Amino acid sequence: MPEGDTVWRTAHRLHQALAGERVQVWDLRFPELATTDLRGATTTEVVSRGKHILHRLDAGVTLHSHLRMEGQWRVEAPADLPRWLRRADLRAAVATSTWGALGLRLGMLDLVPTDREDDLVGHLGPDVLGPDWDADLAKANLRASPTTIGAALLDQRNLAGVGTLWASESLFIERVPPWTPAADLTSEVIDRLVTRAHRLLDTARHHAVQSSTGNRRRGEESYVHARSGRPCRRCGTGIRVAMIGPAGQERTMFYCPGCQGGLGPTDDGRPQRPMGSTGGRTNAYRRA
Numbered sequence: 001m002p003e004g005d006t007v008w009r010t011a012h013r014l015h016q017a018l019a020g021e022r023v024q025v026w027d028l029r030f031p032e033l034a035t036t037d038l039r040g041a042t043t044t045e046v047v048s049r050g051k052h053i054l055h056r057l058d059a060g061v062t063l064h065s066h067l068r069m070e071g072q073w074r075v076e077a078p079a080d081l082p083r084w085l086r087r088a089d090l091r092a093a094v095a096t097s098t099w100g101a102l103g104l105r106l107g108m109l110d111l112v113p114t115d116r117e118d119d120l121v122g123h124l125g126p127d128v129l130g131p132d133w134d135a136d137l138a139k140a141n142l143r144a145s146p147t148t149i150g151a152a153l154l155d156q157r158n159l160a161g162v163g164t165l166w167a168s169e170s171l172f173i174e175r176v177p178p179w180t181p182a183a184d185l186t187s188e189v190i191d192r193l194v195t196r197a198h199r200l201l202d203t204a205r206h207h208a209v210q211s212s213t214g215n216r217r218r219g220e221e222s223y224v225h226a227r228s229g230r231p232c233r234r235c236g237t238g239i240r241v242a243m244i245g246p247a248g249q250e251r252t253m254f255y256c257p258g259c260q261g262g263l264g265p266t267d268d269g270r271p272q273r274p275m276g277s278t279g280g281r282t283n284a285y286r287r288a
Contacts, residue, residue, distance in 0.1 A: 002067050004050055004161020005205040008129045010073050011048035014055065017075045017099035018043040023057070025081065025095035030109045043096075049121045049130065050160025055094070062114045064121075065092070068107020076100050128161040128201050135198065139190050142182050149185055150178030150253045151245040153197065162197050165225045166204075168254040169212040170196045172224045177261035178244055178253045224254040229274035232256040242267035 002010070026038045041059040048054070053073070055063040065071070071091075076084060081100045085093060092103035103109070110120060125141050126134040138159040145152035152158055153167040162170075171178050174192050176185070204210045211221040213233075223233055228241035237258030243266045244253040257263050 001069050001163060002051065003163035003165055003201070004048070004127070004129050005201045005210065007051050007053060007067065007161070008048045008205045011046050011053050013075055014053070014073055014101050015046040018094065018096060018101060019045055021096035021098060023094060024097060025093055025100065027085065027093040028109060028111070029091050033109060033111055036111055050124045050127050050156055051163070052121050054117060054121070056114050060114055062112055062117050063092070063094070064108070064110040064112060064117070065103060065106050066108035071106040072104050074102045074104065076102060124156050124160040125158045126160065128159055128198050129205055133198070135194055139187070139194050142190050142194065143187070145182040147182060147246060148179045148244060149176060149182045149193070151251070152182040153193070154245065154251050159194070159197070161201060164252055164254070165210060165222070166197055166200050168225045169200060169223055172256060172260065173212065175259055178255050179264045224256055226254065226275055228254060229272040232258055235259055238272070240264070240267055240272060
């Protein structure tokens with residue numbers, strides 16, 4: 001699932017293409033929205049809120065989307081729209097005379113009055129990349145969480161925009177065991193984690209390639225994320241991946257047992273092959 005920095009870049013690209021322009025094509029392929037028609041309306045802005053995209057129009061409504069695991073928005077020239085409109089995985093098309101926005105495999109699509117956006121995103125914690133980012137509130141939310149710190153970072157109600165990538169990387173860089181109860185961590189550790197996560201996402205939103213190491217060459221971008229079965233760049237111990245979070249809400253966590261306090265309680269310790277290799281135990285995972 002795309003993380004906050006990727007969603008921010010998507011919303012920024014849509015805003016640049018559509019803001020101030022009158023809608024000429026409006027085609028939503030969700031059953032409850034298929035008969036809506038906002039041709040003639042003008043896009044006022046497109047913004048992100050955590051992992052959600054809010055496309056606001058002067059008609060007083062907002063087109064809300066969430067990419068989930070496989071969704072994406074593309075910006076294409078109007079001349080190319082006919083072939084995109086034939087795609088079976090197209091879920092939304094909003095086009096002006098200059099650009100077309102095409103939503104493919106979207107996980108969620110809603111149309112709500114703009115003054116009721118909170119019905120959809122009001123449960124979210126402070127947005128790591130939002131203009132209203134509140135680090136103190138995010139820290140307080142984490143300290144009050146009844147779960148492990150890894151699960152707490154992934155809970156969008158605590159702070160919005162952090163997923164498996166940035167949770168795993170932040171915890172590794174700060175040498176925090178992911179399965180530590182959040183309430184057991186000192187305020188200093190929580191402060192460092194929130195500062196680190198914000199810094200990583202804020203830097204990443206300006207680059208197409210996400211990197212925590214500062215190196216954007218293929219295979220060199222991360223310390224632990226997607227590196228299970230490979231040696232830790234810091235201590236040489238094999239990186240691991242295991243599930244974390246309450247039952248029914250589990251997500252994956254990449255970590256180094258050598259740097260982060262040993263095997264996690266949900267890790268069976270069996271050998272893990274590098275992701276993408278064939279044969280033996282695989283490392284399938286879900287991104288939060």
